[in-house]
Amino acid sequence: MDLEKHPTVPRPAPFHDGSSSVQHTQTTWPDAWLINAVRREPPDEEALDALVERYWKPLYARCRVLTLDSEKARDLAQEAWLRVLRARTSLQPEGNFHAYIMTVATNLWRDNARAAVRAGPAADNRLASLEAPFINDGDESIALGSFIADPHTLSVDDQLLLEMDLDEALSRLEPRLRDVLVSRYVGGESAAEIGQRYGRSEQAITGWIREAIRQMKINLGEHDFASHEERGDR
């Protein structure tokens, strides 16, 4: 995932076929070409447009699930791009850009969460301590069990309710647990990869994920999702 450092993939020569716009051409470029164009001084704005457009939705989605707030998600996603651009000359075109920018956003979110903890109760987005110990009851049997109605089978209104309940359940997780859960199941990172970020073993991260799932089950259980389908009040 080390995207920074070695520039090796050259930017292709501008494509001139007499009909296609440069913009159109750049949307078809692979990441490595776009990154190489963005690394230049001055950076190629159209290549940057294409790169931002390519990753904006998944990046926003990751930020949305982490921050649980649309405004904060947009700000976080934009800040991640600013971080990337400030370090653009050291980007590695052949790296995994998707993983890189997701990690940048996640780290920014973690830094913000830590700052909120330091700021104490006065912070507007105060969060539980990142390092606070969680209660592990030793229940090793917790797995990705089925415990909630398939969202796709719900009505539009019930999907909205489920979304709110899910966000509420995620918001109750301490940042560390939310991060590992989202990284694992939204970002698709392995426990070993997450462990590298935290400097913890794969086993430790697996334990955190298990604890996050356990707490999600409790949080979601309080909302009795089954009743969404059965309620006639919508």
Added chain:
Amino acid sequence: MKKVVGIESLLAWRRQRAEAEAPPAPSGAHLLKLVQPWWEMWPDRFAASVRRLAAVQLSYGYAMAHPPHGHSGHPVAALISREQDGDQEAPARILYVSVRDGRLRLRFQLAPIPRSDRVYDVTFISETGLRPILSASADLSGEDEYRLDVELPSDLAAAWQSLKVTDPMPFRFILRPADSN
């Protein structure tokens, strides 16, 4: 019969909904404008500040008049650049410096000044070439101490790896109150 799903599918569904509600992506031009450093936006002002900064001589007398607390090193020439008030000299003293894992962690103290700010954008100016080499945000911590923690470009991380607080610092500061940006 109700079909049920696990957490993985549930989060994947949530991600899809979040993607669907994503606002339009910012343009590349907008992002580039946001990351443009102030010295490129206002080159004349930067040049004037650098000229004044270059003329600052930190004397042995200053060091003696402002004894440090604890282990600390050489004073660093610093200029506070305010939008309305112009530039004001305010020598800084480095209290702590550490370069590890590609990050610079620094604490410094400013000479007493009539008005200090909670947050400064610190522009590091190379001592030798008087060029901007780094920009970071420093927060007031405690009474009169500022702290910053910033990721370093690889060349600076390598060059400053062995920097100690007692070494002469290879930079000077231009400090801009964060709210003036």
